[in-house]
Amino acid sequence: MEEFSEKLILPDITDLHRIEVYEKNGGYSALRKALRMKPEEVVDEVKKSNLRGRGGACFPTGFKWTFMPKESDKPKYLCANGDESEPGTFKDRQIFEFNPHLFIEGALIAAYAMGIAVVYTYVRGEYAKWIDLLQRAVDDAYRKGYIGDKILGSAFSTEFTVHKGAGAYICGEESALMNSLEGERGYPRVKPPFPAQNGLWGCPTTINNIETLANVPHIISRGWEWFSKIGDSKQPGTILFGISGHVKKPGVYELPTGTLLTDIIHKHAGGVPGNKKIKAVIPGGSSTKWIRGENIEGVRMDADSLKAAGSSIGTGGIIVMDEDTDLVAVITRIAHFYHHESCGQCTPCREGCGWLEKILKRFSAGEATEGDLDLLLDVANNIEGNTICALGDAAAWPVQSFVGLFRDELERRVKKTPAPPAYVPPPHLVTSRS
Amino acid sequence: MKDPMFSDAHLQKLDALRKRYPKSKPLVLPALWMAQEQFGWISPEVMKYVAGLLDLPVSHVYGVVTFYTMFNTKPVGKYHVQVCTNVSCMLRGGDRLLAETCSRLKIRPGETTGDERITVTGVECLGSCGTAPAVQINDDYHENLSPEKLETLLNELR
Numbered sequence: 001m002e003e004f005s006e007k008l009i010l011p012d013i014t015d016l017h018r019i020e021v022y023e024k025n026g027g028y029s030a031l032r033k034a035l036r037m038k039p040e041e042v043v044d045e046v047k048k049s050n051l052r053g054r055g056g057a058c059f060p061t062g063f064k065w066t067f068m069p070k071e072s073d074k075p076k077y078l079c080a081n082g083d084e085s086e087p088g089t090f091k092d093r094q095i096f097e098f099n100p101h102l103f104i105e106g107a108l109i110a111a112y113a114m115g116i117a118v119v120y121t122y123v124r125g126e127y128a129k130w131i132d133l134l135q136r137a138v139d140d141a142y143r144k145g146y147i148g149d150k151i152l153g154s155a156f157s158t159e160f161t162v163h164k165g166a167g168a169y170i171c172g173e174e175s176a177l178m179n180s181l182e183g184e185r186g187y188p189r190v191k192p193p194f195p196a197q198n199g200l201w202g203c204p205t206t207i208n209n210i211e212t213l214a215n216v217p218h219i220i221s222r223g224w225e226w227f228s229k230i231g232d233s234k235q236p237g238t239i240l241f242g243i244s245g246h247v248k249k250p251g252v253y254e255l256p257t258g259t260l261l262t263d264i265i266h267k268h269a270g271g272v273p274g275n276k277k278i279k280a281v282i283p284g285g286s287s288t289k290w291i292r293g294e295n296i297e298g299v300r301m302d303a304d305s306l307k308a309a310g311s312s313i314g315t316g317g318i319i320v321m322d323e324d325t326d327l328v329a330v331i332t333r334i335a336h337f338y339h340h341e342s343c344g345q346c347t348p349c350r351e352g353c354g355w356l357e358k359i360l361k362r363f364s365a366g367e368a369t370e371g372d373l374d375l376l377l378d379v380a381n382n383i384e385g386n387t388i389c390a391l392g393d394a395a396a397w398p399v400q401s402f403v404g405l406f407r408d409e410l411e412r413r414v415k416k417t418p419a420p421p422a423y424v425p426p427p428h429l430v431t432s433r434s
Numbered sequence: 435m436k437d438p439m440f441s442d443a444h445l446q447k448l449d450a451l452r453k454r455y456p457k458s459k460p461l462v463l464p465a466l467w468m469a470q471e472q473f474g475w476i477s478p479e480v481m482k483y484v485a486g487l488l489d490l491p492v493s494h495v496y497g498v499v500t501f502y503t504m505f506n507t508k509p510v511g512k513y514h515v516q517v518c519t520n521v522s523c524m525l526r527g528g529d530r531l532l533a534e535t536c537s538r539l540k541i542r543p544g545e546t547t548g549d550e551r552i553t554v555t556g557v558e559c560l561g562s563c564g565t566a567p568a569v570q571i572n573d574d575y576h577e578n579l580s581p582e583k584l585e586t587l588l589n590e591l592r
Contacts, residue, residue, distance in 0.1 A: 075456070087520045087559040125467075125504045126560055128573035161454045166463055167504035169558065183459035183490075185501040201456060244522035244563035251564040286521055286559075317563065319522055333524055337558055343501075 004230050004256045008238050009214050010098055017133065019140040022101040028146055030217035034109045035154045037220075040070075042113035046216060049224035052235045055081055055172075055209030056285065056314045058303050061216075064206060067196035068114045074203040076116045079181065080107050082123040082134075082210045083165055083172035086285035087337060088317030091240035092210040094252050096123070096130040099214070100137035104160070106216035107208075108146065111158045114206060118159050121210075122177050125166040135162050169341035173389045174207040176343065187343050188389035211240055231256030232302035239316045241301065243269045246276070246322040261299045265320060276322040280406070284314025286334050287394030289401035293323075310401065327409050331402045332360040338395030349392035352383035356399055363413040373410055377403050438483045444468040448487070458488045462498050466505055475506040503557070511546045511553040513591050515584075516570040519556045522563030527580070531567050532556050534581035535588075552588060 015021045022028070034042050047062025068076060080103070084092045095103050111119050123131050138160050141147045147160045163181055165171050171180045175189035178200050199205020215237055219227045228236045235257045241264055244250045248270030255264065261283065265271065272278060278293035283301070289311040291299065299309045306313050321330065339353040359376045362368040376399065384396040403410065440448070451464055465484045466476060473480055476499050485492040499505045506514075517523075517532040532543060536554055539547050546553040562568030565577030569584060576587060 084561055085559060088522055088563050089559075090561045090563050093561055124561070125502070126570060129575065159454065163460075164463065164467060166466070166502035168502050180463070181460055183457075183462040183498065185497055242564055244566060245525045250522075250566070282521075319525070319563070321525065325525065330521060330524070333519070333521055337520060340558060 004238070006238075007254045008218050009102065009211065009240060010094055010252070010254050016099050017097065017101070017137065019101060019137065019144060022099075023144075026221070027101050028105055028144075030220040031105050031108050031112075031146060032152060034112055034220050035152060035156060039113045039115060042109060042220065045224050046113070046219055047224075049219045049227040050234070050236050051212065051215050051219060051227065052237075052303070053209055054211035054215075054239065054315070056086065056287075058235060058313065061208065061212055064196075064208070065110070065114055067194065068116075068204050068206055069196070070115065072115075072204050075118060076114060077200045077203060077205040078107060078111050078114065078116045078119045079174070079177060079200065079205060079207040080119065080121040080210055080213055081172060081174065081177060081207055082121055082127070083169075083177060084127070084210075085124055085169040085172050086287060086315050086317060087334070088242065088244055088282060088285045088319045089315040090242045090244075091252050091316070093127055093130045094240065095210055095214055096127070096134045100134050101141065102217060103210050103214045104137060104141050104147070106213035107160070108151070108158065109216050109220055110206070110208060110213055112156050116206075117157060118161070120161050120163050120181055120200075122163045122165060122171070122181055124171075125164050128164075131162060131164055138162060168343075169337075170343045170389070170391060173391065176389065177207065178205065185343070187345050188391075190388055232258035232300070232304070235303050235313075239301065239313075241316045241318060243318040243320065245318075245320040246272050246278075246325070247320050248273055255301075258300045258302045258305070261296050261301055261318070264301065264318060265296075269320075272320065272322050274322075276324065278320060279323045279325055280321045280327055280330075282317075282319040282321075282398070283309075283311050285317040286319070286337065287390075287397055288312050288314040289397050290405055292405050293321075327402070327406055328360070328363050328413055331398060331406075332357065332364045334398050335360045335395065338391065342391060342395070346387040346392065348383045348386040349395065352379050352392070353395045355379045356383075356395060360399070363410050366413050366415060368410070368414050369417075370414055372414070373403065373407070376410075438469070438473060438477070438480045440468060440483075440487070441472060444472060459490060459494075461488055462490065462495060463502075466495075466499060470505060475509045509546075509550075512551050513553070513571050513588070515552055515554045515588070516557040516560070517543075517554065518558070518560045518562060518566070518568050518570075520559035522559070523567040526566040528567035531569070531579060531581055531584060535584055538581070538585055539588075551591075 043065045051061045052058045149157045168186045170176045171186040173188050176186040180186040195205040230236045238254050242252050253268045281291045335357040339357040342349045342353045344350045380396040380399045383392045469480050481495045485495040519528045543556045568577045
């Protein structure tokens, strides 16, 4: 694989968040270029680039855009998803802080390509500071005529609104996000109908992750062919890998897809403190399946390689656990999170996530019984695939993988009950045969 | 309690936002944020007021308020200290941070100090995994903390 060291999303340029600095570094030239192209040419360019969504599902972005009806008597909407609540994920906030205009430019190009006049950016409520930073960038872009009426003298107009969430992991799920934006409780919707037909207020809607949209200006200015050659060909480009847990230098590292997991851990994040051994790694946010420490050698951070390793790339949020970690405590904490965040619509998730937590707590406390291991797996298997949205799966996957990979850790926590005393028949039943 | 009423600035802000959405219902989260900023927490009276402003049933506003974790349905201290205890923070001492902070303040998670200055809550992932353990105090993030550092920080707030 060719070495690609350029940083596309988070380059080392001082004050890039300021619109003048962004412009000086070629900012908004991709928008100018796109506005001279036909909308379908823009969609085609993104489609051919093979850009895949960075929110966790890896769906081909350009292909998603083609689902939007070209002609529509209803308004069309773009929702940029900045809910970023998957534990282990902290990348989009870097974009809001250090390169917000790249995202804004990408969203504008997407809006132009799909004929959209209203863009909403949904950002999690906790990110109050980053919402302010983004809003400032949006105001600047309005002021300079990149957003608003007849953008840069073209016939294209669009509005851009930042919408603040209020604390709910589920609102990162695209249909829950739409409900939340509409002013409802964040309940996911049954699909179909899909958002491109029936989204916000029943109108055609596309939802894209912040990082996904931030890739678009580069594809437009430098061409799909250039982009498609970065990193892994099936999922090209760079990814903002967030690494946390037991590493010396946790943080966000922008690297091409297909980078070795061990390189991210050791070369970029400085390895494990005290040079301890790695016991387990969660490769793509808390909902992805775990990998045992001894199996991370050779694993590359792309969809295919992680699938082969029994996991998935998710949001690229890597969590490293060293040899001294109480893994049962960690999986119990994850189960608690999904129980807390289940919206409560679907019985398997609402009840099942509670059961997962309850059973795992018994293991944590050393109070589990022999049958609890099978019960744990049984509950997880009955959540997976049986719910409206993927939160149920997200709760089941880590538990399922944990039972498969660390059965010994759980078995060690089964309460050793002393063998029942031998049966001694009461005297009146004892008959003497002698 | 006196009937709640938005400040002029909030009423103007809300009016400006009306143009950005096709209906008034989507304004419920922005309006509740303004309410929490102004009143500190979302009381039943505030829910009624917001419902009236947006022409929504009070039950709907109640449903929304109670769905999201960031709306306080009871008063909180002047400083709301929200300690992340999710995985990445837990691996770097988030649990200890919550426990020690609570014991230093002689309260339990979710409680407020007697002088009504500090409320401490354990929260889910703040998206500060790379700078764990992290705490959100009101709107501001404080990262790479230890119980000692947080204590100093809280003393400075006092």
